[in-house]
Every structure is written in C-alpha cells, then in structure tokens.
Amino acid sequence: MTTARIRDFIRTRRPDGPCLVVDLDVVRDNFQTFRKALPDSSIYYAVKANPAPEILALLAALGSNFDCASVAEIEMALKAGADASRISYGNTIKKERDIARAFALGVGLYAVDSHEEVEKVARAAPGARVFCRVLTDGEGAEWPLSRKFGCVPAMAVDVLVYAHQLGLISHGVSFHVGSQMTKLDAWDSALADARRVFDKLLQQGITLKMVNMGGGFPTRYLKDIPTAEAYGQAISSALRRHFGNQLPETIIEPGRGMVGNAGVIKAEVVLTSRKCDNDNVRWVYLDIGKFGGLAETMDEAIRYSIVTDRDGEATEPCVLAGPTCDSADVLYEKTPYAMPVSLTIGDEVLIEGTGAYTTTYSAVAFNGFEPLKSYVI
Numbered sequence: 001m002t003t004a005r006i007r008d009f010i011r012t013r014r015p016d017g018p019c020l021v022v023d024l025d026v027v028r029d030n031f032q033t034f035r036k037a038l039p040d041s042s043i044y045y046a047v048k049a050n051p052a053p054e055i056l057a058l059l060a061a062l063g064s065n066f067d068c069a070s071v072a073e074i075e076m077a078l079k080a081g082a083d084a085s086r087i088s089y090g091n092t093i094k095k096e097r098d099i100a101r102a103f104a105l106g107v108g109l110y111a112v113d114s115h116e117e118v119e120k121v122a123r124a125a126p127g128a129r130v131f132c133r134v135l136t137d138g139e140g141a142e143w144p145l146s147r148k149f150g151c152v153p154a155m156a157v158d159v160l161v162y163a164h165q166l167g168l169i170s171h172g173v174s175f176h177v178g179s180q181m182t183k184l185d186a187w188d189s190a191l192a193d194a195r196r197v198f199d200k201l202l203q204q205g206i207t208l209k210m211v212n213m214g215g216g217f218p219t220r221y222l223k224d225i226p227t228a229e230a231y232g233q234a235i236s237s238a239l240r241r242h243f244g245n246q247l248p249e250t251i252i253e254p255g256r257g258m259v260g261n262a263g264v265i266k267a268e269v270v271l272t273s274r275k276c277d278n279d280n281v282r283w284v285y286l287d288i289g290k291f292g293g294l295a296e297t298m299d300e301a302i303r304y305s306i307v308t309d310r311d312g313e314a315t316e317p318c319v320l321a322g323p324t325c326d327s328a329d330v331l332y333e334k335t336p337y338a339m340p341v342s343l344t345i346g347d348e349v350l351i352e353g354t355g356a357y358t359t360t361y362s363a364v365a366f367n368g369f370e371p372l373k374s375y376v377i
C-alpha cells in the first residue's frame, strides 16, 4: 500500500537507486489489528521479517514481544527496549554457545524439535522453558516452510517428556502453518495436533500451558486476502473446538502480516527490449531483482503489485528481470507480468507490499549492486 506519506517521501527526497520506504503508521495499525483480532494471544513479532531498529522500537513501545532466530536478533530486540522476558528464541537450530549467550542475556524461552536440541538447551540454559515445534503440511501457503522445522506430533511428545526429565520446563507446542497462508482453516488441524500432544503429556503428569500458533498471516499482493478479523475468528473457533473451556495460553508470531503492507520499494526501469523483432513479450529490466531484496520471487512464489505512473493505459505481457549478470535474476517469466505498453527506460515503479523479507535478504552487494537501502518514516 503506497500511503500518502510514502509517496511524499519519495517525491520530496528523490532517493537515488532502489530503496524501501516503510510507513510506521501502518505497522502501528497492523499491531492494533492483530491485538483486536486475537485479544487473548500474545504477539511475538518475527524479527526476521524486518529488523529495522525503528520498527522494533515502535513494537516494543506498543507492548509487543519478539520471536528471534539468532543472538544478533535477540540483541536487536533488547536494544529496541524489549525486556528479555519478552523474547523467544524461536529457531529450532541453534549452536549450544548461542543458547548460552541468549540465556546469559536473560532469555528463558526456547524452541526445540528434537532430542538433540533439548540436550543442548538443558546444558546451556538449565531450567528454561521449551516448546516443541510440530510439522504442518504447509498446504495453502504461498511461501511454505517445508519440512525443515518441526517433528511429527508423536515425537513431540517424547521430546517434551525428555526435556522434563532433563530439568527443563516443558511449556508447550508450536507450529507454523506456512507463510502467506490464505486458507483460514489452516490452523485447525495443527491445533488438533497440539491438543493431542497436551493430552499425551498430561497422561505422563506433565501439564503444558502454551500453544505458539506461529505466523503465516498474509499481506495483500495482487489478490485479495481475508481480513485479520476473519483469521481471528477462525483461529478462536478452532481453539475452542479442540481445547474446549481449558484454553491454553497462546502466542502468535506475525512477521509478514505485521510489516509487509507497510513498505514500498521505489525502483527504476533500466532497460526494455525484445529478443527478436516479432517477440510478443517484452523484457523489462529493473534496478532491483532477486539479489537486491526480491528473493521471494523465487519460483515466482510471491507476486508483488507494481505501480507505475502509466497505469490505466494499455498493457502487454512482460518478463520482469533484475539488473545483475546472473541468469537466475529473473522475477516473473513463467507467468509474464502485464505492464503498460508505454513503460520506458528511466520510469519509476513502486513495488508494493515489500515491507517484509526484502532488506534482510539483500545484505550482500552481489555484482556490486548495493544492499537495499531502507528508510523508516
């Protein structure tokens, strides 16, 4: 969403080169919307979506908690004003010495999905609370998180019993339905799994307290998405269905849904050309591509909304590509992107919904193209 503030900033500051502009007012609105949609859940912002210090400071001031995946992210959240008690170390793949560093910084909540990781946490963060991540199928997610994280529910039971035996506090179960989840009922079967894990643990005398329902809340790109209220209702009714009147504490970890629509990338057309005289698709090369922040166009998974000053004029199918000398640096080719016929070299384009998963993916200056600049206003 290109807000008036973003438009004014780009018009008056005229930043050279591609850059992301994030409107903090939108982040604030998103936080309040999540809070209203799921009033009984604690919000843990997934820092990896966009760790800009201004965003973290705003969310810390609003009372957000933070889901961090590394010691560096934990330090960023602390620096932004979050207390260590509001931080979860949510990565299931951690070095033991990083767990020890997090523990020394006061972090007391850790994700695990294996016996091996439980042993590390028990040694490096004795007595800490742990939650076990269970696999989900990711169906319906435009950016699924695959089988990399989580274990099957039956194993989660064993992992949490083992954690208890090693002196940790077995606190709960987590899952992530997959990012950019557009199916409202995706949380239902994961919550059913969580309930089964709770029951199995109770049979062994261990009372779990918490379900971490992860992220997955979408940003609007080209297609409409259900409202936050609709997600809230679907999740609340799934919670009641599976936990009845013994509702656990719940956590949500929005990343994309918190900042995606707050950011717009300003970019520029570097070249438009064809591969032969009667080529019916035009190639449009931008000054930003896969290595400059648009990594989520991989497999054409995320299709951004691209706004030009010529919108409303006749369009034609275009292949969109980035500026680097790597043939993988093509954004949309399998499904060409309709762009105005009159679009020309030097035109400015605004790539909307780019507040999440852009700057952080663009940390290395591949091919001499600078990492994506970011302005938070």
Ligand SMILES: *Cc1c(COP(=O)(O)O)cnc(C)c1O
Residues within 6 Å of the ligand: 046, 048, 049, 067, 090, 091, 176, 178, 179, 180, 214, 215, 216, 217, 253, 254, 255, 256, 257
């Ligand atoms: C990435 C991540 C999130 C955020 O996911 P979104 O789909 O961006 O909301 C939440 N929790 C964990 C553990 C993650 O790794």
